Amino acid sequence: MEQDVLPVGLERDARHLVTLEPGKAVLTRRNLVSAAASLAASGALGAAPGKAAAETIPSRPEWQQRPGAELMSPPYGAPSARESQVIRRARHGSPPPPTNYAGISLTPHQNLYGIVTPGGLHYERHHSGVPDIDPDQHRLLVHGLVERPLIFTMDDLTRFPSVSRLHFLECSGNTPTWGVPKPGLTVQDTHGLLSCSEWTGVPLATVLAEAGVRPEGKWLLAEGGDAAALTRSIPIEKAFDDALLVYAQNGERLRPEQGYPLRLLLPGFEGNTSIKWLRRLKIGTAPFQTRWETSKYSLVLPDQTIRQFDFVMDAKSVITSPSGGQSLKGTGFHEISGLAWSGRGKITRVEVSTDGGTSWHDAALQEPVLSKCLTRFRFPWQWEGAPARLASRSTDASGYVQPSRAALESIRDGRSYYHNNAIQTWAVAANGSVVNA
Amino acid sequence: MEQDVLPVGLERDARHLVTLEPGKAVLTRRNLVSAAASLAASGALGAAPGKAAAETIPSRPEWQQRPGAELMSPPYGAPSARESQVIRRARHGSPPPPTNYAGISLTPHQNLYGIVTPGGLHYERHHSGVPDIDPDQHRLLVHGLVERPLIFTMDDLTRFPSVSRLHFLECSGNTPTWGVPKPGLTVQDTHGLLSCSEWTGVPLATVLAEAGVRPEGKWLLAEGGDAAALTRSIPIEKAFDDALLVYAQNGERLRPEQGYPLRLLLPGFEGNTSIKWLRRLKIGTAPFQTRWETSKYSLVLPDQTIRQFDFVMDAKSVITSPSGGQSLKGTGFHEISGLAWSGRGKITRVEVSTDGGTSWHDAALQEPVLSKCLTRFRFPWQWEGAPARLASRSTDASGYVQPSRAALESIRDGRSYYHNNAIQTWAVAANGSVVNA
Numbered sequence: 001m002e003q004d005v006l007p008v009g010l011e012r013d014a015r016h017l018v019t020l021e022p023g024k025a026v027l028t029r030r031n032l033v034s035a036a037a038s039l040a041a042s043g044a045l046g047a048a049p050g051k052a053a054a055e056t057i058p059s060r061p062e063w064q065q066r067p068g069a070e071l072m073s074p075p076y077g078a079p080s081a082r083e084s085q086v087i088r089r090a091r092h093g094s095p096p097p098p099t100n101y102a103g104i105s106l107t108p109h110q111n112l113y114g115i116v117t118p119g120g121l122h123y124e125r126h127h128s129g130v131p132d133i134d135p136d137q138h139r140l141l142v143h144g145l146v147e148r149p150l151i152f153t154m155d156d157l158t159r160f161p162s163v164s165r166l167h168f169l170e171c172s173g174n175t176p177t178w179g180v181p182k183p184g185l186t187v188q189d190t191h192g193l194l195s196c197s198e199w200t201g202v203p204l205a206t207v208l209a210e211a212g213v214r215p216e217g218k219w220l221l222a223e224g225g226d227a228a229a230l231t232r233s234i235p236i237e238k239a240f241d242d243a244l245l246v247y248a249q250n251g252e253r254l255r256p257e258q259g260y261p262l263r264l265l266l267p268g269f270e271g272n273t274s275i276k277w278l279r280r281l282k283i284g285t286a287p288f289q290t291r292w293e294t295s296k297y298s299l300v301l302p303d304q305t306i307r308q309f310d311f312v313m314d315a316k317s318v319i320t321s322p323s324g325g326q327s328l329k330g331t332g333f334h335e336i337s338g339l340a341w342s343g344r345g346k347i348t349r350v351e352v353s354t355d356g357g358t359s360w361h362d363a364a365l366q367e368p369v370l371s372k373c374l375t376r377f378r379f380p381w382q383w384e385g386a387p388a389r390l391a392s393r394s395t396d397a398s399g400y401v402q403p404s405r406a407a408l409e410s411i412r413d414g415r416s417y418y419h420n421n422a423i424q425t426w427a428v429a430a431n432g433s434v435v436n437a
Numbered sequence: 438m439e440q441d442v443l444p445v446g447l448e449r450d451a452r453h454l455v456t457l458e459p460g461k462a463v464l465t466r467r468n469l470v471s472a473a474a475s476l477a478a479s480g481a482l483g484a485a486p487g488k489a490a491a492e493t494i495p496s497r498p499e500w501q502q503r504p505g506a507e508l509m510s511p512p513y514g515a516p517s518a519r520e521s522q523v524i525r526r527a528r529h530g531s532p533p534p535p536t537n538y539a540g541i542s543l544t545p546h547q548n549l550y551g552i553v554t555p556g557g558l559h560y561e562r563h564h565s566g567v568p569d570i571d572p573d574q575h576r577l578l579v580h581g582l583v584e585r586p587l588i589f590t591m592d593d594l595t596r597f598p599s600v601s602r603l604h605f606l607e608c609s610g611n612t613p614t615w616g617v618p619k620p621g622l623t624v625q626d627t628h629g630l631l632s633c634s635e636w637t638g639v640p641l642a643t644v645l646a647e648a649g650v651r652p653e654g655k656w657l658l659a660e661g662g663d664a665a666a667l668t669r670s671i672p673i674e675k676a677f678d679d680a681l682l683v684y685a686q687n688g689e690r691l692r693p694e695q696g697y698p699l700r701l702l703l704p705g706f707e708g709n710t711s712i713k714w715l716r717r718l719k720i721g722t723a724p725f726q727t728r729w730e731t732s733k734y735s736l737v738l739p740d741q742t743i744r745q746f747d748f749v750m751d752a753k754s755v756i757t758s759p760s761g762g763q764s765l766k767g768t769g770f771h772e773i774s775g776l777a778w779s780g781r782g783k784i785t786r787v788e789v790s791t792d793g794g795t796s797w798h799d800a801a802l803q804e805p806v807l808s809k810c811l812t813r814f815r816f817p818w819q820w821e822g823a824p825a826r827l828a829s830r831s832t833d834a835s836g837y838v839q840p841s842r843a844a845l846e847s848i849r850d851g852r853s854y855y856h857n858n859a860i861q862t863w864a865v866a867a868n869g870s871v872v873n874a
Contacts, residue, residue: 061570061574061575061662061716063568063569063570063571063662063663063664063714064568064662064663064664064666064716065664066664067536067538067565067566067663067664068538068563068565068566068567068568068569068663068664069566069567069569072527072540072542072561072563072567073542073561073567073692073693073694074557075524075525075526075542076515076516076523076524076525076557076558077525077556077557077558077559077692077693077694078513078557078692079513079556079689079690079692079693080569080690080691080692080693080697080698082571082572082697083689083690086513086689086690087512087513088512088513088514089512090509099504100509101504101505103509105509105510105512111689111690112685112688112689113599113601113637113684113685113688113689114601114635114636114637114685114687114688115601115635115688116553116635116687116688117688118555118556118687118688118689119514119516119555120511120513120514120515121513121514121688121689122514124509124510126505126509128504128505129504129505129506130505130506130510131500131501131505132500132505132506132517133498133500134500134519135519137498138498155766159766159770159771159772160772161772161815161817162550162772162774162815163803164550164551164552164803164813166805198551198552198553199551200550200551225498225500225501226500226501226504226505227500227501227502227503227504227505229501247550248549248550248551250551250553250555250687251549251550251551251552251553251554251555251558252516252520252523252548252549252550252555252558253516253517253520253523253548254517255510255514255515255516255517256510256514256516256517257510257514260517260519261517277500279498279501329592329596333596334596335596335597335598335599337599366600366601368603368805368807370805376601378598378599380598
């Protein structure tokens with residue numbers, strides 16, 4: 001199909017064009033190469049577009065010679081089969097989970113753009129599989145230290161005034177990469193327990209106001225409706241601040257693996273506290289000390305004390321392109337792009353280093369920059385072909401600056417891998433290959 | 438499974454709770470009814486939560502008695518099978534398209550929340566089916582009145598600096614409902630050729646700067662790579678303003694039916710100008726007068742003149758809940774919710790009427806309010822049970838106010854149904870049923 005000369009047939013075939021003059025648009029390989037040379041000379045974007053101009057265009061590609069799929073797309077569509085490698089998966093090199101009912105799947109950030117994570121690629125963390133819940137039978141119980149214990153159907157809950165907000169969700173076990181970096185890890189391995197959606201739900205404060213929380217009620221127990229009955233204790237302040245009872249995600253009802261038909265969402269808190277398949281909220285005076293906050297989801301500190309209820313995910317960022325496993329195709333211009341987020345509010349600054357942290361430069365933040373939401377950053381980079389070390393560092397509205405790995409490891413015990421928000425470095429070799437460093 | 442008394446078993450079964458005291462949470466049907474009565478007396482939200490409290494909660498529902506699906510969710514997930522009715526479909530009552538290669542599918546806004554449309558539910562309009570394009574073979578040609586004709590591969594294009602923006606896309610044929618309203622239409626029928634995504638792509642201005650548009654170049658021809666070779670003429674000002682060469686949508690690569698691997702996106706312009714499967718851009722001095730802008734996509738005016746190149750989608754809005762085909766479940770509080778948008782910038786105001794336009798009240802606009810993007814609005818409503826007529830009216834940053842149907846029909850000819858941005862009314866009957874009016 002490829003031809004040396006762009007045929008006038010291109011224009012004849014576009015039979016609906018009435019004002020075009022065949023012959024005028026003939027491009028030879030020579031003048032295309034010439035165009036490439038002039039472009040390269042301009043230096044604006046390095047080698048990228050020059051490579052383009054050195055090729056020719058087929059007259060009419062195969063897919064333009066006959067109609068497309070005879071029927072319409074499916075009533076509920078799917079990505080192109082040509083993108084079948086863009087999937088969530090378990091972490092490379094991890095042992096298999098003890099049962100088939102528990103495990104994780106990771107979002108492929110190396111293949112994603114912008115800030116919205118498609119529903120089909122949202123990360124997962126399950127402790128007892130994904131239950132198949134009938135929304136008509138599902139109930140939410142609100143009880144404990146309340147004036148009026150209440151039970152809600154899904155229809156009841158969705159009658160309350162709703163809000164929609166874009167928020168990230170990150171597992172506290174995201175980035176379990178302490179110690180010597182494993183070169184083979186991709187950003188899906190290191191940062192795949194992170195996703196971002198537009199969530200729609202009812203403010204928890206509204207429902208609690210209906211039940212009437214008694215003055216001595218200071219903590220809230222949230223229980224999941226799966227077989228694991230995952231339970232976490234939540235400070236009542238968070239419940240009255242921005243907590244949501246979520247029933248929709250990215251426009252549609254929650255996906256089963258995200259808690260269909262109802263989940264708690266605690267913006268900025270570690271993911272496991274945003275209880276999925278939510279069936280019960282109990283108000284109490286103190287933390288309930290469930291196994292999920294004694295044997296798990298707590299931090300061992302270097303002095304061997306335990307830090308519990310370390311809810312907020314601090315400012316963090318990661319370069320998603322180029323990242324581990326990718327390869328730079330040629331020297332010249334490359335856009336460095338990544339994600340930044342903080343559980344304490346908006347991201348105010350992202351800096352990028354290409355020399356492993358010796359020098360830092362401000363990256364551009366893609367609008368809209370939203371609170372407790374992923375922020376896409378971009379940084380223009382001219383790669384001259386020498387080895388490089390790429391890293392990003394975020395600052396949030398509280399003034400907190402993402403720490404180096406060394407700084408973070410100095411205040412943690414290696415046994416507790418949670419809440420690793422250290423700076424991530426990718427090493428670029430002279431041949432363009434990129435590995436975890 | 439339903440029991441009259443909430444069993445203490447609920448707490449025993451939640452075996453990881455160590456501080457709960459069995460027996461304390463016992464609720465009888467009597468005190469639940471009592472709770473409902475006190476809630477109804479408070480009047481805060483009408484009958485909604487009272488209905489909830491009149492029920493009981495099963496001790497351990499079926500799905501909590503055993504683990505969920507043994508394997509993890511699919512590598513690329515899908516909605517719950519229980520939401521199988523939330524699909525795109527053709528318009529009710531429309532004749533079938535002349536071939537299986539052309540047609541539309543409509544976004545089910547009656548089932549959606551927030552502003553993001555899931556990729557699987559984005560509306561479609563195809564003229565010759567959905568081509569299956571190999572991204573490695575796909576090329577974009579930029580030629581005509583340029584200094585340097587250029588051909589780009591997908592890898593070339595994605596090397597340029599990108600931007601991500603949330604924008605609506607609306608077919609100019611959305612809402613073809615002139616004349617006597619058909620009561621059976623739903624919002625999917627009336628407003629389903631409208632969707633909203635986070636788009637990622639390269640500013641067209643960047644690529645045109647590489648090619649070097651000659652001073653006499655004033656219009657741009659964009660051609661699709663499908664068998665229909667859909668072609669539209671675009672003013673060069675739009676190309677240099679906010680036009681994008683888009684390769685990703687809602688985080689992932691474009692869906693096939695949205696132009697995989699490359700489409701033009703002209704924010705705020707009628708959807709057909711955002712050419713899918715984009716393969717060619719030619720710069721010229723004047724509009725190219727393709728059949729798509731002579732026999733189609735032009736407006737007949739009452740004086741029998743033709744208006745061509747009526748690109749911008751003016752301010753519009755629609756109530757999505759409650760809407761045609763839905764039914765109010767009981768009197769009392771209902772949140773009226775809907776979407777507003779304008780091709781000229783941000784929505785600045787949405788007003789809601791419950792009496793068919795006699796009186797108007799400001800609705801709340803859900804943040805973030807973005808330019809040329811859907812804006813979700815919400816309005817609290819106490820329904821007393823009388824027939825009502827619900828309508829919404831939007832105003833955009835240019836000061837333009839969405840017109841009534843009568844006002845719009847007075848300046849249009851009925852034969853050209855494009856660009857109908859009239860106020861939409863839904864009639865609520867005393868039994869709660871909602872129909873198009």
